[in-house]
Amino acid sequence: MRPLLAWAALTLALSPAARAQTRGGQLTVADSIIVRGAQRVVPSSIVTAAGIPVSEPISFRDVQRAIDNLYATGQFSDVQIAQGIVDGKQLLAIEVVERPLLTSWTVTGPARISDRKVRGRVSLLAGRPYDPAAAARSRAAVDSLYTKDGYHGTRVALRELPQEDGTIRVIFDIREGQRVTISQVIIEGNERFSDGEVVSHMASKPEGFWWFRKGEYSDESVERDVREKLAAFYASNGYIDFQVTGDSLATDEETGKATLVLTVDEGARYEVGTFDVVGNRQFSTEQLERYYPFGFGGSDDATVAFDRARWEAATQQVQSLYADNGYIYARVQPNLSRRTATNGRDVVDLRWEIAEGRPAIVNKILVRGNTVTHEAVVRRAILLVPGDVLRQNLLVRSYQNISNLGFFEQPLPPPTTEPANQQGDVNVIFNVAERHTGNVNFGASVGQGTGVGGFIGLQEPNLFGRAKQISLQWQFGRNINDFNVSYTDPALWGSLTSGTLSLHSSRLRFTVADLGQIRSRGGSLQLGFPVRGSRFTRLFVSYTLEQSNFSSTLRSPARSFVCDNCVLSSVGLTLTRDTRIGLPFATGGALHRFTLQQSGGPIGGSGNFRRATFEGRWYTPLAQLGGDNPLASPVAILLGLSGQTGFIWGDPGPHFRQLFAMGGTQFGIPLRGYEEFSITPQGFDSTARGQRASGVDAFGQSYLAMTGEIGLRISQAIYISTFFDAGNVWASPSRFNPTHLFRGAGLGVSLVTPLGPIGLDYAYGFDRVGLDGQPDPGWKFHFKLGNFF
Helix, strand or coil, X not given: CXXXXXXHHHHHHCCHHHHHHHHCCCCEECCEEEEECCCCCCHHHHHHHHCCCCCCEECHHHHHHHHHHXXXXXXXXXXXXXXXXXXXXXXXXXXXXXXXXXXXXXXECCCCCCHHHHHCCCCCCCCCECCHHHHHHHHHHHHHHHHHCCCCCCEEEEEEEECCCCCEEEEEEEECCCCCEEXXXXXXXXXXXXXXXXXXXXXXXXXXXXXXXXXXXXXXXXXXXXXXXXXXXXXXXXXXXXXXXXXXXXXXXXXXEEEEEEEEECCCCCEEEEEEEECCXXXXXHHHHCCXXXXXXXXXXXXXXXXXXXXXHHHHHHHHHHHHCCCCCCEEEEEEEEEECCCCCEEEEEEEEEECCCCCEEEEEEEECXXXXXXXXXXXXXXXXXXXXXXHHHHHHHHHHHHHHCCECCCCCCCEEEECCCCCCEEEEEECXXXXXXXXXXXXXXXXXXXXXXXXXXXXXXXXXXXXXXXXXXXXXXXXXXXXXXXXXXXXXXXXXXXXXXXXXXXXXXXXXXXXXXXXEEEEEEEEEECCCCCCEEEEEEEEEEEEEEECCCCCCHHHHCEEEEEEEEEEEEEEEECCECCCCCCEEEEEXXXXXXXXXXXXXCCEEEEEEEEEEEEEEEEEECCCCXXXXXXEEEEEEEEEEEEEEEECXXXXXXXXXXXXXXXXXXXXXXCCCCEECCEECCCCCCCCXXXXXXXXXXXXXXXXXXXXXXXXXEEEEEEEEEEEEECCHHHCCCCCCEEEEEEEEEEEECXXXXXXXXXEECCCECCXXXXXXXXXXXXXXXXXX
């Protein structure tokens, strides 16, 4: 409109001769251009921005373009161009009204939402020409912010304050209202389900008696209810035509209480009719019918309500079946058709239309990005084989195995495929990025039984880039001097056999119960062999040789363990099956480990006993945040169960450290909520506190420990859990009694840091007793630094 008015002003200023020329279609030539109304902007800049040439023919399009150019600078609130004749010369006059400069803008009144968050919605810049439209948009953005957070009664006023010097100040004045609280939800149009049943499947619930039923209103929650949750609930009961036809919110601005009203159209209830499969050649119809979730009844005898969620889940299972067998290009299309059966019921006939395509054959497996780790290390973790069909389950497991190595940045990029030829064969590409693996840690330490001291450690799990592991640890202090070094080669001479050599030399004075002092030195050798037919099971053969000197000032029974140059000679077999994924904090899979050892007797050394232990850990995901892609690394909520038990038969001789001790987290078998060594074959030892603890009678020859936990795995470095522990230790295998266990429960945080894994647990011991023998349950804080996950 303004360009048209400006053009009208221009034509009114034209002389009769000039108008005649315009009407005749001839162009106008301006001899000179003048600027009027400019106070702050230099006139020459205005002329340049307008872009009108002097002494050259111009048309009304040039004038309109000049007006648009000047408005685009943001400097002017009004622009007009007029033409006239002065002293026989054609003059073009550009008349402008400048916008005032914005000296500052402020926000007043925010309390329920942070000032910084509110100011982030304002797009004005101080020191620039004031734009009323931008100010209005900013006001609307602030108002929208409050509305989105449920403060529907908030009012945002825009105050423009002109200054004497011609500038302007702006204030966004916020009067916050009460946050909207849903006091009632009314469902209109529902006949099959009551209001309560419908509301129970919504995220937007009215406030209730319990603290977690706050009834907070959110536009996003209502939108999710309308579009997803209610539709899914009705569709799971056969109402696939359900829709929400209207929603309204009646709010009391003084109290913030609101009534949410949803109008619904339930539609017809559909039952399952016929079912068939077309296009399948790789799998028979009978094989695919096993995944069909509704059984078979025929259209006229239909009695099963259609459930969309079950139908979609079954379709995905069939899709995965094809992908796991190499048909990654297969498409399973679920179709349903509505009709009325002969009995008058509404039914849906279901069909899977399958386009199988050709199976994808693995042409090559490529590893990219490994600048330090040798390719052979990565390939040992890959289960796919060139020439075989590309199976999705093996692809996923290979990805998880590479991630479990711990040598690459997390999360790993998902593997990709690329066409290898025109026959549909593919190259599989695993992309990795090296991470720093080795670490040196040192510092001071203090602990019950060890006193004040220090530690130095060196760990490198990927030596020379070949997954060889070397570890050196030295802990020293007034009560301890412990040196350990170990070396592991996962592929001796390029074979599938692994080997571990460990050496140690230690001196330990037990201030706990003043058991005495022990000096030992020795080592162990372990060889691991794959079990044929399983990529996750290995058999380990080990031999341990250790010389010890133990002295004690205590009387019996501690005196029975005193020895001078006693020798522990032990041979062992360990069978391990590990299918865990997502380490170090597993999100799925299981670990089973069974160990049998013979010490002394026919293989020499002191004592003669057999030691058997079993450990099992099981994990299953409960929920996740971050998508359903099996190759993703989302925040996961999981259920973890673990159990371990052990038995010793025979005479352990002086090797009391081969017995089982329980309590705390620093020594022996952990049982959180209790002090170190406090769980004994005689029961709970209430004196095991501070620098006092049970003596050698705290050790037993059989034990059982179990843990159940609900964990939140935030990343591969942070894990939070709530747990329940139970366990006990007995003097001999014959006294093993799993019905008598000590219980503990609490919260735990596990962190992977440059200093190594750190565990913090705060647990409640239910079965503690006081010095008087009366029940004395209580809390106990535990801290541990080391590889204990």
